[in-house]
Amino acid sequence: MAEVNRRARVAIIEDDPVLRDELARAVGLAPDLDVVGTADCLARGRELLTQDIDVLLIDLALPDGSGIDLIRETHARRGKIKTIVISVFGDARSVVQSIEAGADGYLLKGAEPAEAANAIRTVLEGGAPISPSVAGHILARMRGRENAPAETTGPPLSPKEVAVLTDLAKGFRYKEVARLQGISPNTVGDHVKSIYRKLAVSSRSEAVFEAVQAGLIRLKE
Amino acid sequence: MASPRRAFEPLSPEGFAPAPSRTWGLAAMIIVLQILFSGALLWANLVAEAAPGRLIETIAFAEAGAWNPATLPDSAFKPARLPVALCCEASPLVLRTRLTADDAGLTSPSVLVPSAHDNVWLYVDGDLVAGQGRATSTVTSRRPQLLRIPARYVHPGARIDLVVSRTIGFGHLRPFRVGEYDALYPSWLALRVLRSDLPFANAIIGAFVAAFCLCAAPLFGARGLLLSLAGLAASWALQHVGLMVTDAPWGAVANAGVYLAAFLATLVFLVWFFIEWTSVFAPPRSPTATSPRTMILDAWNGQARRRLALASLAVIAVGIVLIALRLQDDQAVGLQLINRVIGWLGLAVIAFSLLRIGAFYSRGGLADPLEASAFIFVLLAAIADIVTVRFFKSYGIFLGSAVTFFPLALLVSLAVRARGVFEAATATADKLNTLVSLREQEILAGLQDLRRSEREALLLEERARIMRDMHDGIGGQLLGLVMRARANRLTGPALVHGLEESLDDLRLMVGSLEQSDGSLATALGAYRARIEPRCEAAGASLVWRIEDVGETPGFGPDRTLQVYRILQEACTNALKHGHPDRVAVTLRRGPDGEILLSLEDNGPGFDPAAASTGRGLANMRNRAARIGANLVIESGPGGTRIVLEMKDVAENPL
Numbered sequence: 001m002a003e004v005n006r007r008a009r010v011a012i013i014e015d016d017p018v019l020r021d022e023l024a025r026a027v028g029l030a031p032d033l034d035v036v037g038t039a040d041c042l043a044r045g046r047e048l049l050t051q052d053i054d055v056l057l058i059d060l061a062l063p064d065g066s067g068i069d070l071i072r073e074t075h076a077r078r079g080k081i082k083t084i085v086i087s088v089f090g091d092a093r094s095v096v097q098s099i100e101a102g103a104d105g106y107l108l109k110g111a112e113p114a115e116a117a118n119a120i121r122t123v124l125e126g127g128a129p130i131s132p133s134v135a136g137h138i139l140a141r142m143r144g145r146e147n148a149p150a151e152t153t154g155p156p157l158s159p160k161e162v163a164v165l166t167d168l169a170k171g172f173r174y175k176e177v178a179r180l181q182g183i184s185p186n187t188v189g190d191h192v193k194s195i196y197r198k199l200a201v202s203s204r205s206e207a208v209f210e211a212v213q214a215g216l217i218r219l220k221e
Numbered sequence: 222m223a224s225p226r227r228a229f230e231p232l233s234p235e236g237f238a239p240a241p242s243r244t245w246g247l248a249a250m251i252i253v254l255q256i257l258f259s260g261a262l263l264w265a266n267l268v269a270e271a272a273p274g275r276l277i278e279t280i281a282f283a284e285a286g287a288w289n290p291a292t293l294p295d296s297a298f299k300p301a302r303l304p305v306a307l308c309c310e311a312s313p314l315v316l317r318t319r320l321t322a323d324d325a326g327l328t329s330p331s332v333l334v335p336s337a338h339d340n341v342w343l344y345v346d347g348d349l350v351a352g353q354g355r356a357t358s359t360v361t362s363r364r365p366q367l368l369r370i371p372a373r374y375v376h377p378g379a380r381i382d383l384v385v386s387r388t389i390g391f392g393h394l395r396p397f398r399v400g401e402y403d404a405l406y407p408s409w410l411a412l413r414v415l416r417s418d419l420p421f422a423n424a425i426i427g428a429f430v431a432a433f434c435l436c437a438a439p440l441f442g443a444r445g446l447l448l449s450l451a452g453l454a455a456s457w458a459l460q461h462v463g464l465m466v467t468d469a470p471w472g473a474v475a476n477a478g479v480y481l482a483a484f485l486a487t488l489v490f491l492v493w494f495f496i497e498w499t500s501v502f503a504p505p506r507s508p509t510a511t512s513p514r515t516m517i518l519d520a521w522n523g524q525a526r527r528r529l530a531l532a533s534l535a536v537i538a539v540g541i542v543l544i545a546l547r548l549q550d551d552q553a554v555g556l557q558l559i560n561r562v563i564g565w566l567g568l569a570v571i572a573f574s575l576l577r578i579g580a581f582y583s584r585g586g587l588a589d590p591l592e593a594s595a596f597i598f599v600l601l602a603a604i605a606d607i608v609t610v611r612f613f614k615s616y617g618i619f620l621g622s623a624v625t626f627f628p629l630a631l632l633v634s635l636a637v638r639a640r641g642v643f644e645a646a647t648a649t650a651d652k653l654n655t656l657v658s659l660r661e662q663e664i665l666a667g668l669q670d671l672r673r674s675e676r677e678a679l680l681l682e683e684r685a686r687i688m689r690d691m692h693d694g695i696g697g698q699l700l701g702l703v704m705r706a707r708a709n710r711l712t713g714p715a716l717v718h719g720l721e722e723s724l725d726d727l728r729l730m731v732g733s734l735e736q737s738d739g740s741l742a743t744a745l746g747a748y749r750a751r752i753e754p755r756c757e758a759a760g761a762s763l764v765w766r767i768e769d770v771g772e773t774p775g776f777g778p779d780r781t782l783q784v785y786r787i788l789q790e791a792c793t794n795a796l797k798h799g800h801p802d803r804v805a806v807t808l809r810r811g812p813d814g815e816i817l818l819s820l821e822d823n824g825p826g827f828d829p830a831a832a833s834t835g836r837g838l839a840n841m842r843n844r845a846a847r848i849g850a851n852l853v854i855e856s857g858p859g860g861t862r863i864v865l866e867m868k869d870v871a872e873n874p875l
Binding site: 091092093131132133135136137139168169170171172176 | 731732735740742743745746747748749750765767
């Protein structure tokens with residue numbers, strides 16, 4: 001029960017000082033969240049990760065590289081840390097890439113403090129935030145994979161997951177999707193989490209496949 | 222009329238390419254083999270003839286009016302020296318000699334006749350004792366003949382008369398021997414092998430070549446050539462059948478007919494074959510000219526050669542009828558007569574063939590020494606045989622040996638030609654492949670250029686559109702803010718509001734760019750996050766009704782942005798002027814399949830015609846027109862509905 005009352009420890013990696021300070025301020029306002037450190041580049045961000053943290057807020061375009069690399073590292077080595085992408089536009093392409101790298105959610109830059117805290121809490125509770133354009137983008141990617149060899153695509157989405165994703169892409173909320181699909185809102189959330197997991201898995205199998213193709217990995221005969 | 226296939230016809234002028242030295246070597250080898258074989262045959266014949274026994278070279282001869290020489294007195298005989306040519310008389314000829322005391326002392330005195338050109342009967346003291354080889358019941362050969370003199374006729378001075386028939390043709394009698402039967406027998410056996418069994422081998426080879434050519438004719442292109450060669454070989458084989466079978470089951474007349482018809486056919490096929498051979502492998506010189514000179518020397522075209530084939534068969538058929546009639550009339554005289562006519566005909570045919578072959582090779586060069594060696598040797602051998610028989614009163618052996626090698630040389634030559642054609646075809650195919658791959662590279666390069674310029678054009682167009690959209694939206698908004706700020710007419714809240722509007726527009730643009738898969742429903746889904754907070758902030762709830770309208774490939778970023786802006790404007794108007802508590806966005810298909818996108822509110826409504834927001838409405842209409850849609854505004858006391866009607870828009874890109 002002690003865990004429940006513990007304040008979640010948040011780290012922020014963002015190169016724009018104004019946005020970084022504003023975000024740190026907004027998160028700090030939440031009674032259940034604690035900002036334990038901020039960084040303005042990947043290198044300092046890696047140092048932050050040596051601490052005991054629960055949530056990492058990370059920008060993608062950093063001066064010394066892409067945030068996606070750090071998301072992938074974090075997901076692989078310290079899977080318990082939840083990662084949230086900070087995006088100016090919430091553009092689906094970069095968000096989906098982040099999800100495939102193992103991100104758990106995303107946050108629009110310039111969001112209201114309450115909104116930011118809510119997004120962090122959702123992720124901490126195991127939720128998976130998803131916007132209609134992200135859902136649409138995932139659908140488009142799935143369609144593109146239908147003709148690809150099975151070993152590169154990972155597990156396919158179930159028909160119910162596709163239906164849920166299609167409704168979400170049309171802009172419907174969880175509750176509305178639940179009503180349209182005749183399931184409970186929680187089940188909708190479960191489907192979305194499953195979709196996230198499958199995306200991350202297929203991203204990994206794609207990476208493995210490409211590595212084998214490139215001769216980087218040799219499979220045992 | 223379909224032209225006949227010509228698989229063997231070389232691609233001129235490559236057909237007359239110089240022969241490789243290997244071919245010359247082969248040709249020389251064939252010639253040497255033929256000469257060796259002929260020489261060996263000649264030598265074997267001379268050895269075989271040198272049997273132990275008395276050689277009779279001087280003799281008395283007389284022309285007999287009747288078949289019985291006993292009626293001829295010694296005074297009718299004139300002296301002669303063997304070999305003697307017996308030419309040109311219809312009656313048989315009698316050659317007379319006498320047994321010596323030595324002859325009479327032999328156990329079993331016999332006469333060995335190595336070669337008479339035709340039948341020989343032996344009379345002793347006026348009695349017929351043997352003839353046509355039937356000295357014993359087992360021997361059936363006419364050439365050579367070993368004739369035994371019965372013991373009761375044997376005494377010194379016994380009168381030996383050899384009656385030789387067929388004096389019309391190139392008849393002759395070689396010197397003969399009188400000796401012990403057993404001593405003469407090996408020579409007779411050797412001569413028999415040389416005279417009868419070798420031609421028999423020739424007949425078998427001829428039959429084999431005929432069968433091969435008949436089988437190959439439909440397979441290869443040069444049908445006329447192979448058929449004429451088949452006819453030549455078959456008639457050659459048949460000629461030997463006629464010569465060899467003395468007691469034919471089909472009767473002597475028919476047998477003579479087979480021989481003579483086959484002889485005639487051989488000559489006709491020879492003409493056909495040489496015209497084919499010297500035409501198929503050479504391009505026709507003057508396809509229309511028919512002067513005797515061109516007929517003899519030049520290549521014949523396909524049509525002329527087909528006529529020649531028919532004419533050849535016709536000549537053979539007519540010849541067979543004439544031969545049959547003549548033989549029926551008088552077998553003995555008819556046979557001699559026909560034989561002589563055909564003999565002269567043969568000389569003419571051989572002369573024609575030599576002339577043609579000479580012309581062919583003098584024009585084309587000795588491109589194929591293999592076939593040249595075969596042909597020329599066969600023709601020369603035929604001439605040599607005629608000369609030998611006619612002037613040396615011997616027998617022909619050269620043609621037989623040449624014919625043995627003829628098919629061999631011809632088959633090798635055909636193989637070389639086929640290989641040449643194959644190599645030429647391979648070279649042509651290689652050349653074509655190279656050309657095709659070069660052309661392919663050109664086309665690919667052109668295609669890449671085309672794609673690049675297409676891509677560049679698309680990029681330019683897209684850039685121009687984004688510039689226009691920026692100018693249309695965020696650019697104008699920011700410019701307005703700057704101008705108002707310069708004039709100090711910008712308050713804090715107004716600045717925040719203006720910047721928020723600009724950011725909103727920027728996000729709309731980004732959002733529209735995300736809409737790459739062209740789904741209007743998904744595009745609207747992304748827009749909900751834009752519109753809902755604004756509605757809620759203005760105290761209105763948003764009702765979201767997006768039905769499944771299927772694929773809308775016509776909605777790229779361009780149309781999506783216009784739809785966003787129209788909705789934005791409509792929503793702004795609704796919230797600003799109507800203060801509704803409910804705003805509904807609906808997407809569905811209309812009764813005619815058109816797509817209907819509407820935004821309605823439950824505000825008080827207004828009169829569109831007199832609306833003070835005329836500029837905003839005009840803006841929306843302009844945008845609708847730009848994407849090919851129709852904007853309908855319905856307003857009344859119950860609220861306002863703005864409908865975007867899109868017919869045939871969703872399917873067709875802008």
